[in-house]
Amino acid sequence: MSVPAAARDAADRSVRLPRNTVPVLAVLIVLGIWQLSGLFLNPILISTPAEVGRELFWLLRWGALELALVESLREMLIGLAAGLSVGIALGVLMGRYMTVEKLLAPFVNFFNATPLVVVIPLLVIWVGISIKARLLFVFLVTLWPVLLNTLAGIKNVQRGYVEVGMAFGLSESQMVRCISIPAAVPYILTGVRISAGLAIIGMIVSEMEVSFVGLGFLLLHFGSAFETGRLMAVIAVASLFGIVNVLAVKWVQARFFPWISAVAAEGQ
């Protein structure tokens, strides 16, 4: 059992400082130490927060970052959208129909165990050094997590929910639409979060390896030029992508599927 958040907050405040004091302080202290380290260390090694901030600002003014972002985001979102649609659809089919699952399982297992960066050279041979190769790669890396999570979700639907559908005579398609898919949403959302995280990774890797554009190119470029400040500024932007992804999925769950946390709290 957990104490209601409001009560816990109140209790905390009465004894000591607000809840976020420690983490905020910790972040400030680390940034401070990092900044001070600039006085002793070669800036090529680790740069400083102020320097990174300046470089970020410079990148924005220079316009290269915006260009890179537009390029990166476009391929990432298209590839991700394709990966999610195919992954969810296949996951539902495999979860509902044993035959489909048995037929596809060996391939799913194979690709899921393959560190997919390994197939980039093959993709390049297939479609050439182009946005197609990058799209295909993002699609390929995002497909599996969402597929496997959807599959797990569909197969783990609480027996009681399925029995309600059976007892009230839902048709096969109603069963899928009204019971299986909604019940699998918590799993699917986790899959989406993991896949979206991989889409960012896929985007960066494919830009590093296939055609030198976007964030991946900036990373490689500043890395090989030992411009550590700018390199870290680009890393910060990549992190921002990742953080936005995590927050976005959280928001979607809280906004559109409030029952997930309600049911989870009940179960404890």
Added chain:
Amino acid sequence: MSGAVIEVRNVSKNYTGRHGAVNALAGVSLEVRAGEFLSLVGPSGCGKTTLLRIIDGITLPSGGDVLFEGRRLEGVSRDMAFVFQDINLLPWRSVVENVEIGLLARGMPPEERRRRALETLELVGLRAVAAAPPYALSGGMQQRVGVARALAIHPKVLLMDEPFGHLDNFTREVLQIEIAKLWRRLRMTVVFVTHDVDEAIFLSDRIALMQTGPGRLMDVLEVGLPHPRWEFNVRADARAIALRESIIEQLHVLRGVMV
């Protein structure tokens, strides 16, 4: 009020579990009369829930068959509705949407579906929370929704599987009275599974006693108390007490208990 609406003929059920075959039901025959309130009573493992599920068609029998109004049942019956012990309201649907689920399966148009669901919620006194999510409701209210979900399809027979098993005593007594009232008002047939002898006596016209190892039917008793029973103290009634004694005697509930 006569004539069998459901005929259970020599139904048996074997499961193949991890520890070999389990004989859950061995040759049960039973008639359910139109309009009666029949309870299946017995200790856990006697197959009462299995029998109820076979009557509804959610579970298939290994042998024997079930006739509904003289016709052999194939699959889940559309004229019977099931109330689950675990309720199993779908958390992603609002209360009224949960009540609509059976109507959805019958292809009713959306407006009519909504109207009928609200009507049914009115019947169980929950119209006010129609738009709420089910997890915001108390256990007793959730089971009222479970009953409304079953009643919404206007079933000829209501099958209830220990519907009050997870509720506290106070809520349970309130719901027992509500179910008795609904049964009298709607004049439907109810088959009710419970292991609570008092509950069975309070609600039923007849009580079917079942026993374990293998699950089988022992006897069917007429309760014979007048309706409505919420108007007098059934538990203190001499006939009820005698009936209770004989049921407990028959089920050997006390055998082997150290006194």
Added chain:
Amino acid sequence: MSETSTGVWAAPAWCRGWAAKWRPDEALRLVSVLAALAAWQASGLFLKPIFISTPLAVARDFVEIGRSGVLPRAFVQSAFEMSLGFTIAASLGITLGLLMGRIALLERTLDPFVNFFNATPTIALLPLMEIWFGIGFWARISFIVVISLWTMLINTLAGVRNVGRRYAEVGAAFGLSPYQATRQIFLPAATPYILAGARLALAQAGVGMILSGQEIGEAGLGGLTETYGSYFQTGLLIAAIVSSTALVMLAFWLLRRTQARFFPWIAATSAGRR
């Protein structure tokens, strides 16, 4: 539930023993793999070999680079780098996760950083590893560490938080010292989470192994794919790809064996967090 859905497969007498092992669903699996291989082989009649090669050609290439020692050397190098990186990441992750789970102040202090790195596509740190460690072995190892560390840490922490604290009162009631409680209660309680995290972290270490091989001085299997890809040697390339999958599958298999051998009470399918 208990209704058995596996139909009876009428097998002739001569293959009853065989049939006892091969249930129909496994046969289906085999058929689908064989069909895919056959289609791939047949595609060789229409497509240029540079495009996708054929299973037979890939097998020939396999034998060739296997005999010459190129593939075994790369495989061993990759396996070594992956296991070293993973071992470091696992030791660091489990230790930090336990410490954070046991020391509230440490948890609050490190939480923002852990969340930051867990959300960060750590792949972006690859050039930084090159700057710090040079273009060589240690850059590759540190990249594998930095890519798989966070999953290990987060799962250990989740185990301590979700399960360990439920049993914490037992330890307190029986007067265990903090160290004893950590050793006897929290670590075992977190083990299912740690193992689930290990599976995810192994997959990440696999990506790190290949990517660092491709990008940091062409090493191991990653280096092979880079080379064969740039010379359009598709058969050899696919042989290297399949070897990479085999290496990661081998790692998964070792993990499963470890789990079955030492932690038989943990369900093999528990899902990790990342």
